[in-house]
Amino acid sequence: MTGTDVRSSDTDAQGAALPDDETDETFVRETEPFRRELLAHCYRMLGSVQDAEDLVQETYVRAWRGYSAFERRSSVRTWLYRIATNACLTALEHHSRRVLPSGLGAPEADPGAAVRPAESGIAWLQPLPDVLWAPDSDDPENGDPESIVIERESLRLALVASWQYLPGRQRAVLILRDVLAFPAAEVADMFGITTEAVKSTLQRARARLRQLDVAADSVAGAAEVAEPAARALLDLYIAAFQNADTLLLEKLLCQEATLEATPFRTWFAGRSTCVSFLGRQILGAPGDWRMLPTSANGQPAAIGYRRGPDGVHRAYGVVVLSVRADGVVGVVSFGDPALVPAFGFPTLFRESPDAKQP
DSSP states (O other), X not given: OOHHHHHHHHHGGGTOOOOOHHHHHHHHHHHGGGHHHHHHHHHHHHSOHHHHHHHHHHHHHHHHHHGGGOOOSSOHHHHXXXXXXXXXXXXXXXXXXXXXXXXXXXXXXXXTSOOOBOOTTOEEOOOOBHHHHOOOTTOTTSOOHHHHHHHHHTTOHHHHHHHTTSOHHHHHHHIIIIISOOOHHHHHHHXXXXXHHHHHHHHHHHXXXXXXXXXXXXXXXXXXXXXXXXXXXXXXXXXXXXXXXXXXXXXXXXXXXXXXXXXXXXXXXXXXXXXXXXXXIIOOSTTSEEEEEXXXXXXXXXXXXXXXXXXXXXXXEEEEEEEETTEEEEEEEEOOGGGGGGGTOOSBOOOOTTSOOO
């Protein structure tokens, strides 16, 4: 992308001619195939599904306004990523880093301790519903299986959380180079910097991730758990929760399992501590919880509903599991009912057997 392309996408909002009706169809045909991957990109940058959706919408508005001035010295895909990335960088200037509870301090050793709400102003990392970004596996035009696996691994909660520690420019360069495999020269053109500056920024980002104990090549190196096995673990986790079965949870969780839940800063590590905490403070009686399977960040997940004093199960939030072949190694519960509609689920659990759940 040249400087001309960069200026056209930035100045269009200040009065550049809009596309006429004859170009609308061409614009949609050329840009819509990238909407899902742009959403994933904005989510990696921002850690928020709502913010990512807003920035994708802004990207398409900017692109539509600048389409007539686009000189095609780069691909449409590169042009859209340039607009989206810079929109994200602008947004990051006004937002604090999004975190998980494990990013705020050490785990609590006492499973009987009262959980501590985080202080006001904490911005929590959010889960990304797979339905919003994942290609249809039955559509042969949606990429090869290996690319889909890499895409899924690059959205893992732990990885996205680690990227939030990077300054905006380092985060963008790392994602564009290591996840999306844009050539260094194209990334340099996106930001109006030299290729050497891109390489230097990437080295600093990788060094920071090594300090956080996140390997720079973890996108390609993470072990993939087959979907049937991951779903089986999710089904057992749901059964354990719905039946308040601590024995089953103990079998499911790995020895080094972790448990964290927003909006609390308290989190737990170690199977015995996690199971004890859940049994004492969360599970309640059989039937207090209802859960429906889904997926988020390429990981097995569930929508949680908790029974209130009136007997109605209302949405609690979303639970995302990190799994490996021998069990569940991490549980992150997002206690925010507002997230549930983004997954396509209702806020009330319908007990009627003939009522269809999503």
